[in-house]
Amino acid sequence: MSIQPFHLAIPVFDVPLARAFYRDVFGLEEGRSCETWVDFNFYGHQLVIHHHPKTPSQEEAVTNPVDGHDVPVPHFGVVLKWDQWEALAERLKSLDTPFIIEPYIRFKGQVGEQATMFLLDPCGNALEFKAFKDMSQLFAK
Incomplete structure (x- = not known):
């Protein structure tokens, strides 16, 4: 099965903390970034963490x-x-x-x-x- 990579952008309320988690815990390679967002190679897919205030689903x-x-x-x-x-x-x-x-x-x-x-x-x-x-x-x- 050959599929195209997906792109997923998720909210994070602490970019440096989330960046360290995805980089260090999963060993993901970083792509482009700035202070408010970071691209990661998520097992061949594009995962982007974006700064965003805490959402209800992140609360509970x-x-x-x-x-x-x-x-x-x-x-x-x-x-x-x-x-x-x-x-x-x-x-x-x-x-x-x-x-x-x-x-x-x-x-x-x-x-x-x-x-x-x-x-x-x-x-x-x-x-x-x-x-x-x-x-x-x-x-x-």
């Missing part, structure tokens, strides 16, 4: 139940290859990163089985990282 996340867990809404993330997901989970654990939902296998033994984990950036934006051993399950019903 609303959740929806999925597979016995409270999934924060809104959230964003990326589908990684299985080995990338495992390496990222280990990296985050080694940095004592707090998780909203610890890395685990969702829908185990069912259609759509996937590895997933959720965490917050320092400005309260929820992120999900997932992986499928069988990518044909990405949109399976």
